Amino acid sequence: MCGICGIRRFTNEPIERSAVDLLILNNQNRGIDATGVALQQEDGTIEVCKNDVPPFEFIGSNIYKTFMDKHFNDKTLTVLGHTRKATQGTPRDNRNNHPMWKDVTAVIHNGVIHNDAQLFTQFKLERSAETDSDILRAILDANGLTPKAVELLEKCSGNAAFAAISTKYPGKLLLGRSGNPIELAATKHHLYFSSETGPIYKALRPFKFAWGILMRDMTPNDYCMITMEDHSAWCLGSKPRNGVKSREDDWLEWHQKMKITYNFQPVNYTCHSQYHGSRVRFYDDRPVDLVECPGCGLYLNVTQAQLKDLKKFTCASCKSPLLLVDAKGTNAKTKGK
Secondary structure (H helix, E strand, O other), X not given: OOEEEEEEEOOOOOOOHHXXXXXXXXXXXXXXXXXXXXXXXXXXXXXXXXXXOOHHHHHOOHHHHHHHHHHOOOOOOEEEEEEEOOOXXXXXXXXXXXXXXXXXXXXXXXXXXXXXXXXXXXXXXXXXXXXXXXXXXXXXXXXXOOHHHHHXXXXXXXXXXXXXXXXXXXXXXXXXXXXXXXXXXXXXXXXXXXXXXXXXXXXXXXXXXXXXXXXXXXXXXXXXXXXXXXXXXXXXXXXXXXXXXXXXXXXXXXXXXXXXXXXXXOOOOOOOOOHHHHHHHHOXXXXXXXXXXXXXXXXEEEOHHHHHOHHHOEOOOOOXXXXXXXXXXXXXXXXXX
């Protein structure tokens, strides 16, 4: 479980930096292994900052403050934020932290993709990180923020909620979810999204001075909110389709089905390359029976195959012959078993 969040500006009203901080900070219950942010300007330029620290430490760090002072301004069009709970790929290697980024598409992802290695081979794509999320970045790098890319994303097995921006598609924001949540809220000027509604509520309540004391505004902005439709992808365009910039216009460029969970196949894990062989050898996928050592009072599990030769076995500690425990919990002698 990770946290994703972000803000897209649709008018000349700037994004508030405090809103960005609050979105990220209040998603930290979803992951504290690493934190990251991506900014896109009107010309399509993307800047990324991330580090393997919790959100509360990241927001207060000199790295983040220097980054935001340099790149965040009144013209910043889109902000993506991520709080990571690491699964695949160590957070100590910053390439594994979100946003996933290799100079074209910045992607933030909450979920697990089980067949990423297979898809990298199948689509002949190049990894830039150890994480399963990197397959989303690779597919979008190669195919853009397009319906075709979403069709390829359906080849993934697992679950996902993600957001993506691209230097090749200035101003466009791609949102997709299949299984994992995305909450949306809109004001007169901005679109907010987050894995949970709580961070949005807090980001919509700006700080202001009252009697010289910095306090949270109890009167929220006018806004509307909805849970994003599951198994779908939405692409918000760089400009309204009718060319007039107002909040009533249709900025949703396209919207289509995206279901990536239907073809899930469990991963065939091994433990030191011996697990499955050991299971077949000792358990053979059949029920086990319970035996007791009368000397130590210990209970042990044995397989059907071992039961055939139970009288050959003795307790490793006291060398007493083992007794089979029947369904009623009483002991039966090994003779004849």
